[in-house]
Amino acid sequence: MLQVYLVRHGETQWNAERRIQGQSDSPLTAKGEQQAVQVGDRVRTYGITHVIASDLGRTRRTAEIIADACGCGVTFDARLRELDMGVLEQRHLDSLSAEEEAWRRLVVNGTPDGRIPEGESMQELSVRMRAALNACLDLPAGSRPLLVSHGIALGCLVGTILGLPAHAERRLRLRNCSISRVDYQESLWLAPGWVVETAGDVSHLDTPALDELQR
């Protein structure tokens, strides 16, 4: 059975400042680097064979730290990038106008095609994230990949595996450096498909990571 680990990157400067990143980028904080080290300590005995990361800087850095601990290489897949949040990227969550806040809410609790101007819909995000996950099925038998991606992107992926629509309100709290696992299950009882084993585990982190929406 293929087991795939899903890790959100470590805390970044803009996560801490409550600024929207999307496909823009900011570096890991010292705490974010430490979180990545703690993920590495947790998974180093899991037999991870491939670390595959979104090509944005914050996921690259997190992936390098984890891959060092696992003794494997890192490859990059742009399909694992965060939702493109268009004209709201780089903005502080607290400085949005009422109209801008409505655009932001429409994306996570709206319609399949809802999008921030110049951004991407949750439906589009879900298609590319699922394609990146399904690509793991083509790895050699016995592989155990770990994917490093983002909060909304992984929330959408895990949520849609559970049967939520892509644009369902964000109900999974996937904190920085949380670990989730999905398995490709083939059994007599279930149609073949992805099953969520764990979601949002942060028990390996010594200080609780805050989700930027809680700050």
Ligand SMILES: O=C(O)[C@@H](CO)OP(=O)(O)O
């Ligand atoms: O882009 C962002 O601002 C956040 C949204 O949750 O995602 P991440 O920090 O996981 O890239």
